[in-house]
Amino acid sequence: MLVNPISKNNPVIVLVLGICSALAVTAQLKPALVMGLSVTVVVAFANVIISLLRNTIPARIRIIVQLVVVAALVIIVEQFLKAYAYEVWGQLSVYIGLIITNCILMGRLEAFALGNRPFDSFLDGIGNGLGYTLILVIIAFFRELLGSGKLFGFQVIPDCLYEAGYVNNGLMIMPPMALIVVGCIIWVHRSINKDLQEK
């Protein structure tokens, strides 16, 4: 339950959920990691809350209840980031708010939390959150390394390479390359897991 969403049922590259933020915040590793962890926290706790309430929620306002729970959790996460990680809060800007519409959340709430016990739902949330974080970190790793020659803001490509004529690929930090990097990750992932290939 915890491991499955990390590769085989990865929410981003297999189920195609939560793509928006995966692409937008991955120009650098640090915001990508914070974003991933924020989503993990929100999805885990939203799963637990909905699972606890699952027998009391009136069917007609199910979606609204889910949205309210998620939105409330996202606001709490945002307030904490603003208080304890101000710089990252500034970099993530509107994308924190967009966690609300991250399809991973609604997807897991509908598909899992509504029908399972709180503890299982918690693990499911953590697993999906980590699967999401993993992809974000992989994308951000390549984009920051090739785009600015840094990792977590520290320069890793030695100066002698720059002197020999190496240049950072500015396009890596721009939007298009994010998409292409994801495309390549899917390519690699599906070459390994042949059963996922589309006909």
Added chain:
Amino acid sequence: MEALNLFIKSIFIDNMVFAYFLGMCSYLAVSKTVKTSVGLGIAVTFVLLITVPVNYLLDTYVLKEGALVWLLGEDAASIDLSFLSFILFIALIASMTQIVEMVVERFTPALYAQLGIFLPLIAVNCAILGASLFMQQRAFPNVGHATVYGLGSGLGWMVAIVTLAAVREHLKYNKIPAPLKGLGITFILVGLMSMAFMGFMGIKL
């Protein structure tokens, strides 16, 4: 003039999909044929055109610091409810889509038959919430600008999804390495389209 400028910019330069990756989930899922993507594009534009200005009014007259002065008098100048904006925006978007769905169903059944299945999807489309959050961040001077921005963003999204669908329809006839088929090639394709749209960046208005 300024509004026209904003309109063009929000369609081409600050395109929802290519510059900010908003509404990606449904963008990838529904772009298999041109016909359905036109339907979803219209629905998104329609909802954006309504929710952005309404959220603008909500932000200006209820949420912002000091926004409640008109209702509660000078004492309210220090009330700042902006921490509630996410939850109210999303609630408003959800109820607006519901209302739009009912109105469309009641008055234009033909349109409903085409858009109906997409409307419930739209409440959780990040392009819709995203546009409202950008509207708040960019602090537009009046509701007119907010409306123009909503319309422009919607049309930009529609342009993006229809063009992608057109390309994907032809993709069927091409030989693509098996692991890349479907999702993989679509991502790369969107990346290339996004690069093309970067060409609009230097545009001077």
Added chain:
Amino acid sequence: MNKNSNTYTFIYASVMVILVAAALALVSDSLKAKQQRNVDIDKMTQILTSVKVASDMSTAEAKYAEVITAAYAVNAKGEKTITDAKQTFAIDMAKEMAKPVEERNLPVYEATVEGSKKYIIPLYGAGLWGPIWGYVSLEGDANTIFAASFSHKGETPGLGAEITTSNFQTPFTGKQIFRDGQFRSIAVMKAGVKSETQDQVDAISGGTITSKGVEAMLYDCLSVYEAFLKTIKED
């Protein structure tokens, strides 16, 4: 109780809304002080950047206390209106710019850097997508720019957002805002175009509207200080 009845749904929704609102208000209230402190520190970092003092979230407060020697506000006639440093720091430029010129409180920060006194003036204006702001520091002659720093909220990355980079900011150093005793401000012009009457820096290619916004912001914000700057010159 019937879970599908209207009463149940209604009560359920009401209770949920009240609980959520209470929880959020509590969180927001308890974190407010910490957030405000972050906002203040961020402002200090920007002020320090405008006199070429590098700092981050952990060092900004100490450095600010060391470098900034005084803060006060003046009016458009150059007379001091606020002498308290804390009150001056709390002035919201967005609100001041909305007032008529005569009523504005114009903040001035004095800093001692490299052994000489600099005057820091806050800027606030509009870019393409939203507000842009910054700080410009003047040498003791109240004419030559020592350094400038700019920030923005939502300018396009790679274009307008470039105003935050040193490529754009460094050329401001050494430019003069007065020419022949007349206030001229600084022009932000496309590379290659020459201004006859003003000192100038290069605009950002592709970021025309943001560049024009910076130019207008410099003029609007500095021109109201003209009287004050002249009194410094005479001293």
